[in-house]
Amino acid sequence: MARIAVLGGTGYTGEHVVREAASRGHHVTAYSRSAPAEPVAGVQYVQASFLEEGAIAAAVAGQDVVVEALSPRGELAGRLDGLVSDAGRLAAEQGARLVVVGGWSALRIEEGGPRAVEGDVPEQFRPEAEEMVRALEWLERDAPDALDWVYISPAQVYGAFAPGEATGAYRVGGDVALTAEGGPSTLSGPDLALAIVDEIGRPGRTGHINVAS
Ligand SMILES: NC(=O)c1ccc[n+]([C@@H]2O[C@H](COP(=O)([O-])OP(=O)(O)OC[C@H]3O[C@@H](n4cnc5c(N)ncnc54)[C@H](OP(=O)(O)O)[C@@H]3O)[C@@H](O)[C@H]2O)c1
Numbered sequence: 001m002a003r004i005a006v007l008g009g010t011g012y013t014g015e016h017v018v019r020e021a022a023s024r025g026h027h028v029t030a031y032s033r034s035a036p037a038e039p040v041a042g043v044q045y046v047q048a049s050f051l052e053e054g055a056i057a058a059a060v061a062g063q064d065v066v067v068e069a070l071s072p073r074g075e076l077a078g079r080l081d082g083l084v085s086d087a088g089r090l091a092a093e094q095g096a097r098l099v100v101v102g103g104w105s106a107l108r109i110e111e112g113g114p115r116a117v118e119g120d121v122p123e124q125f126r127p128e129a130e131e132m133v134r135a136l137e138w139l140e141r142d143a144p145d146a147l148d149w150v151y152i153s154p155a156q157v158y159g160a161f162a163p164g165e166a167t168g169a170y171r172v173g174g175d176v177a178l179t180a181e182g183g184p185s186t187l188s189g190p191d192l193a194l195a196i197v198d199e200i201g202r203p204g205r206t207g208h209i210n211v212a213s
Contacts, residue, residue: 001024001025001026001027002026002027002064002065002200003026003027003062003063003064004021004026004027004028004029004064004065004066005030005031005059005060005063005065005066005067006018006021006028006029006030006067006069007031007050007059007066007067007068007070007083007087008031008032008068008070008071009028009030009031009032009036009043009045009069010030010032010034010035010036010037010045011032011069011070011071012159012189013069013101013154013192013193014030014032014069014070015189016189016190016192016193017067017069017192017193017196017197018030018043020190020193020194020196020197021197021200022041022042022043026197026200028040028044029043029044029045029046029059029063030043030044030045030046031046031047031048031055031059032045032047033047033049035047046059049075050070050076050083051075051076051079056083056087056090057090059087060087060090060091060094060096061090061094062094063094064096065096065098065099066087066091066096066097066098066099067101067196067200068084068087068098068099068100068101070083071128072127072128073128077128078127078131080131080132080135081131081134081135081138084100084135084138085135085138085142085143088138088139088143088144088147088149089144091147091148091149092143092144092146092147095146095148096148097148097149097150097200097203098147098148098149098150099149099150099152099199099200100135100136100139100149100150100151100152101152101154101192101196102132102133102135102152102153103117103128103129103132103133103153103154104116104153104154104155104156104158104177104185104210105117105125105129105132105133106129106132106136106151106175107153107175107177107208107210108175108176108177109176109177110176111176115133116177117129117130117133135151136151139151139208140207140208148204148206149206149207150199150206150207150208151207151208151209152195152196152199152209152210152211153175153177153208153209153211154192154210154211154212155178155180155184155185155186155187155210155211155212156177156185156186157184157186157187158186158187158189160189162186163189164187164188164191164213165188166188166190166191167188167191167213168191169191170187170191170194170195170211170212170213171212171213172195172210172211173209173210173211173212174207174208174209174210175207175208175209175210176210177210177212178210178211178212180212180213185212185213186212186213187211187212187213188213191211191213192211195211
């Protein structure tokens with residue numbers, strides 16, 4: 001069983017990852033500023049802001065896997081890409097795997113084409129999309145060679161606004177967006193968590209993948 005830190009472990013994505021990982025017997029520590037409304041049995045919850053000096057280092061220390069499920073909103077807007085690189089350097093030093101939950105817009109629509117963020121992204125999502133692309137580009141270009149990382153883009157329709165159903169199934173693609181018949185790709189929180197925790201148990205894949213139902 002792995003020791004897993006979930007950064008943002010009380011958020012929409014993080015809470016599902018915490019629940020799924022704990023249910024499979026992993027040792028889970030969840031980090032956020034506020035205590036969870038409904039704590040998951042067996043999970044250790046730590047309240048800290050990652051804008052405090054040393055907080056990322058304390059969260060990464062002693063872990064086998066670090067799941068970064070923070071969002072570049074509120075006080076983390078414009079700061080999260082830097083936190084991803086801090087977490088990446090620390091994880092590389094310790095031999096921990098880094099799993100980053102990113103955005104759909106970091107995907108390409110076709111092989112070798114531009115990222116979706118370079119096309120039509122609703123203006124309210126553009127800063128978040130661009131920040132998560134910067135985080136990915138650091139991993140692809142500048143991360144230490146020793147870093148074992150995977151960046152997971154969810155489906156186009158994913159998030160607390162569209163929770164969906166737990167189906168127990170999902171598809172995995174590379175950096176080209178998976179499509180769906182008759183509309184945008186979708187994914188529920190529990191199904192993404194399933195994919196993330198499966199990925200944790202399958203070390204060795206490095207790079208950018210996407211998950212959709
Ligand atoms: N279709 C898409 O592409 C799509 C859709 C949705 C999300 N996403 C991506 O998925 C990722 C996760 O998003 P989400 O919506 O699941 O997140 P979220 O619900 O906004 O959760 C954020 C988490 O981070 C914690 N947090 C916020 N500021 C913090 C700080 N300064 N220090 C420590 N913890 C802090 C929050 O708890 P506290 O407030 O208590 O600190 C919460 O646990 C993001 O990268 C987002 O861009 C992608």
